[in-house]
Amino acid sequence: ILILNLLIKAVWIFGIDRNVQISVGYQAYGMYQALFNLALIFQIILDFGISQYSSREVAIDNQSLQHNFGTMLVARMFLFVVYMLFVFIVAKLLGYSGYSLQLLIWVLLIMVLNATLVFFRAQVAALHFFKTDGVLSILDRLFMIIICGALLIVSQWNQYLTIETFVKTQVLSLGIAVGIAFITFAKLSPYKLTLEWNFNRLIHILKSSSPYALLVFLMAIYMRADVVMIERIGGGVNGASQAGVYIAAFRLLDVANIFGLMFAGVLMPLFSKMLAQKKNIAPIVRTAVDVMMPIAFVCALTAVFYAKDIMLLLYHRASVTNDALLLAILMCSFPAYCLMYIYSTLLTAGGKIKLLNLISLGIVILNLSLHYVLIQLFQAQGAAVTVLITEWLVAAVVIYYAHLNYKMPHNYPWILKHLLFVACMFMGFFCLKQIQFYWLYEIVLLAVVAVLLLFILKIWSPKQILALFKKDSQ
Numbered sequence: 001i002l003i004l005n006l007l008i009k010a011v012w013i014f015g016i017d018r019n020v021q022i023s024v025g026y027q028a029y030g031m032y033q034a035l036f037n038l039a040l041i042f043q044i045i046l047d048f049g050i051s052q053y054s055s056r057e058v059a060i061d062n063q064s065l066q067h068n069f070g071t072m073l074v075a076r077m078f079l080f081v082v083y084m085l086f087v088f089i090v091a092k093l094l095g096y097s098g099y100s101l102q103l104l105i106w107v108l109l110i111m112v113l114n115a116t117l118v119f120f121r122a123q124v125a126a127l128h129f130f131k132t133d134g135v136l137s138i139l140d141r142l143f144m145i146i147i148c149g150a151l152l153i154v155s156q157w158n159q160y161l162t163i164e165t166f167v168k169t170q171v172l173s174l175g176i177a178v179g180i181a182f183i184t185f186a187k188l189s190p191y192k193l194t195l196e197w198n199f200n201r202l203i204h205i206l207k208s209s210s211p212y213a214l215l216v217f218l219m220a221i222y223m224r225a226d227v228v229m230i231e232r233i234g235g236g237v238n239g240a241s242q243a244g245v246y247i248a249a250f251r252l253l254d255v256a257n258i259f260g261l262m263f264a265g266v267l268m269p270l271f272s273k274m275l276a277q278k279k280n281i282a283p284i285v286r287t288a289v290d291v292m293m294p295i296a297f298v299c300a301l302t303a304v305f306y307a308k309d310i311m312l313l314l315y316h317r318a319s320v321t322n323d324a325l326l327l328a329i330l331m332c333s334f335p336a337y338c339l340m341y342i343y344s345t346l347l348t349a350g351g352k353i354k355l356l357n358l359i360s361l362g363i364v365i366l367n368l369s370l371h372y373v374l375i376q377l378f379q380a381q382g383a384a385v386t387v388l389i390t391e392w393l394v395a396a397v398v399i400y401y402a403h404l405n406y407k408m409p410h411n412y413p414w415i416l417k418h419l420l421f422v423a424c425m426f427m428g429f430f431c432l433k434q435i436q437f438y439w440l441y442e443i444v445l446l447a448v449v450a451v452l453l454l455f456i457l458k459i460w461s462p463k464q465i466l467a468l469f470k471k472d473s474q
Contacts, residue, residue, distance in 0.1 A: 008138040008145070009258045013251055016148045018314060020166050023152070026244030028163045033247045034231035034240070035104050037224045038091060039111045044217040045083040046076070046115040048209055069123070069189075075206070076119065084108045094232060106167040113174035114140075120181040126269055129188055133265065136181050143173035211353035218360035222367035222390055226250075226383040229371045234379060246380035248315055249326035256299050256334050263292060264341040271349030281346065282408045288342045289418075290459050296335040297422050298450050302443055303331030305429045309439045322381070329384040336391035343398040352405060359397050363390060417457050425450055 021029040084105075091104055117140065125133040147169050151161040227250075231243040267288060274281050303310065307324035315323065347356055367390045374382025402408065428449055432442050454460040 005134055005138055005262055006258060008141050010255055012141040012145055013255050014314070016145055016152070018248075018251060019152050020148065020161065020163075021244065021248065022315065023158070023161055024163045024166070026248070027240045030227075030231060030240040030242070030244030030247065031100065032103065032107070032163050032167065034227050034243050035091070035096070035100065035107050036110075037227040038094070039087055039104070039107050040224045041220045041228070042083065042087050042090065042217075043111050043115060044213050044220065045086060046079055046112060047119065047216070048075075048079060048206060048213040072119075076116070080112050083112070103164065103167065106164070106171060109171045110167065110174060113171065113178055116178050117174060117181055120178070120185045124181075124185055124188060125265055127188060127190075128269060130266055132184060132188065134262070136177070136184065137262075139177035139180055140170070140173045143176055144169055147173065211357060212348075215348070215353055215356050215360060218357065218364050221364045222360070222394075225368060226371060226387060229368075229375055230380055230383050233372070233375045242380045245323060246326060246383060249311070249323055249330055249380075249384070252303070252310070252327060253330045253334060253337075256296070256331070257337055259295065260292065260334075260338045260341040263288060263338075264345045267342065267345045268349055271346050275350050281406060285342060285346060285402075285408065286411070286414070289339075292338040292342065293335060293418060294421055294450065294454055294459060296338040298425060298447065300331045300334050301425055301429050302446075304328045305433050306439050306443065307331075326380055326384050329381070329388055333388045333391040336388075336395040339395035340391065340398055343395070343402040346402050347398060347405070350405065352401070355401060355405075356398075359394070359401070363394055366390065366393070417459055421450075421453060421457055421459060424453055 087108060088101070088104065091101060096104065117136070121133050121136050124136065148161070148166065151157045151165065227243050227246060230246055231239040233239065234242045267284070270284060271281060274284065307328040311323040311327055344356060367386060370386040370389065371383055374386055376382070378385070403410070425446070428446055432446060435442075451460075
């Protein structure tokens with residue numbers, strides 16, 4: 001299921017999303033992405049932390065699903081209306097008008113449908129149907145690949161591929177996926193699902209989920225404000241074009257983050273259940289780090305040494321130097337993202353939401369300040385540097401507090417093995433880069449070397465990896 005998700009989403013991002021940007025132009029796509037990220041920042045209004053809260057509660061006790069589901073679903077319908085009105089007003093205050101606002105309405109519908117899909121998936125994952133959740137997570141992308149792929153491949157239909165068509169296709173695909181997800185969840189649920197309105201229960205759910213809502217909102221700001229600030233600070237055509245250039249590089253980080261996000265989705269209910277049963281979570285944390293971090297560092301090194309080749313292959317742009325530098329900087333933050341996914345998920349599962357909110361608030365202040373200064377000085381590259389600084393700082397802080405709260409042992413030989421792996425791979429990349437060889441072959445060879453090295457250093461073992469994915473059956 002992990003491989004299927006990576007395959008489908010990679011095809012979507014590289015085969016469809018990338019080609020759409022090339023087809024409609026960097027300026028049009030940059031404006032769309034700025035609107036998308038603006039809507040994404042405030043998506044917490046759609047959910048108010050309900051998905052994370054319910055996922056944790058259902059993982060601990062399935063009966064909470066019977067008591068709370070109907071009320072949560074009705075509440076979300078009300079939140080949809082509030083969300084769309086609020087973001088529309090914010091967009092007006094930021095200076096958007098005319099065509100931009102028309103496009104924003106469709107973008108908001110994407111967010112509403114996506115939040116609904118995430119809600120149903122969260123319940124399925126909380127019931128420990130991880131494979132089913134994995135399949136549901138790719139449905140909308142699969143439908144979009146089929147529709148947009150036809151528009152890109154069939155030459156007679158190319159003229160219909162505009163940014164508006166692209167957005168409307170996402171609305172259609174998500175609508176179908178939401179319908180399938182609801183039917184699937186209804187069949188898997190051990191309880192009869194009904195729509196009901198219990199005001200007292202709603203107030204209890206909102207109070208309980210509000211800390212999660214604040215956390216998601218703060219994380220959305222420091223993870224998604226970059227494109228909006230590039231487009232607004234840059235001003236006019238230049239701002240939209242710079243946003244388009246930034247997104248072209250960030251797209252690869254988005255692909256890489258699919259891997260981390262999917263692991264976080266598996267880890268959240270596992271950590272919640274194990275902490276509730278007072279089990280030792282250190283082995284699972286170590287396994288997650290062992291699996292994710294080597295892959296993250298190899299991806300980062302690949303971007304550093306082959307950024308120009310990758311960007312030229314993907315976008316065929318003459319001025320690829322700046323694009324390559326953006327990619328290298330952004331991908332160096334990927335290992336930090338992976339660490340954050342592991343340790344912040346652990347803190348969330350343990351109910352350390354107040355701590356995470358305080359951390360996130362500090363990061364938001366730093367992030368927005370750096371964006372404001374560095375974007376004015378270096379445009380898109382300034383935003384990339386801000387992401388790099390922010391994510392590594394977040395990773396360091398959540399690791400510190402996870403060890404502090406759960407008394408996990410400091411295993412220095414284990415850490416040294418990972419550092420040795422990174423050092424060996426760096427030397428491998430450096431040495432192979434000196435040889436005049438086709439770069440794609442070099443990457444394949446280095447990937448093989450990385451896997452062999454992981455088994456030689458005993459960072460990876462088949463038994464250890466399989467144990468992580470068998471936890472859902474225990």
